[in-house]
Amino acid sequence: MNVLKSVLNNIDKFNEKMAKIFAWAMLLLTLTMTYEVVSRYGFNKPTIWSYDVSYMLGSMVLIFGMAYTLRIGGHVTIDLIYNRFSRRVQLIMYIIFTIVLFFPLWALMVKVMIPHTLFSWAKHESSWVGTWQPIVYPFKTWVTVGTIMLVLQGTAEFIRDIVELIGGERP
Numbered sequence: 001m002n003v004l005k006s007v008l009n010n011i012d013k014f015n016e017k018m019a020k021i022f023a024w025a026m027l028l029l030t031l032t033m034t035y036e037v038v039s040r041y042g043f044n045k046p047t048i049w050s051y052d053v054s055y056m057l058g059s060m061v062l063i064f065g066m067a068y069t070l071r072i073g074g075h076v077t078i079d080l081i082y083n084r085f086s087r088r089v090q091l092i093m094y095i096i097f098t099i100v101l102f103f104p105l106w107a108l109m110v111k112v113m114i115p116h117t118l119f120s121w122a123k124h125e126s127s128w129v130g131t132w133q134p135i136v137y138p139f140k141t142w143v144t145v146g147t148i149m150l151v152l153q154g155t156a157e158f159i160r161d162i163v164e165l166i167g168g169e170r171p
Contacts, residue, residue, distance in 0.1 A: 019068035029057040063146030067153035091165040
C-alpha cells in the first residue's frame with residue numbers, strides 16, 4: 001500500500017507543479033492580449049503573431065491545469081443531485097462514470113494524438129491559420145503531454161475511489 005500511495009502522490013505532485021508553472025502563462029497571455037489591443041486600437045498597428053501566441057498560451061494554461069483541477073475536485077458535478085447520495089453511492093457513480101466515459105474518451109484521444117503529434121514533428125508542421133504561420137508541433141506536443149497527465153490523474157483518482165469503496169483509507 002505504501003508503494004501505491006507513493007505512486008499516486010507523485011502523480012499528484014507532478015501535476016500540481018506543472019499546473020503552477022504553466023499558470024504563469026496566463027500572465028503572458030494577458031500581457032500579449034493587452035499589447036495587441038493597444039497596438040491595434042491605439043496605434044492602428046495590429047500584430048501578426050498575437051492570435052497564434054494567444055491560443056498557444058491559452059492551451060498551456062488549460063491543458064496543464066486539467067489534471068490538477070481533477071485532483072482538487074474542481075470539475076463540474078451536479079451537486080444538487082450528487083450531494084443527496086451517500087459517500088458509497090457517490091464512489092460507485094464516480095467509478096462507473098470513469099469506466100464508461102472517462103477512460104474510453106481520453107484513451108481514444110491519446111491514441112489519436114500521439115501519431116498526430118509524431119507526424120507533425122516529422123513534417124515540421126506549421127500553422128495554416130493566420131499570416132505568421134508558426135511551427136505547431138511543440139503546441140501539439142504539450143497538448144498530448146497534458147492529456148496523458150489528465151489520464152494519469154484520472155487513473156489515480158479511480159484507484160483512490162476503488163480503495164475507499166472497498167473500505168480502505170483513501171490513499
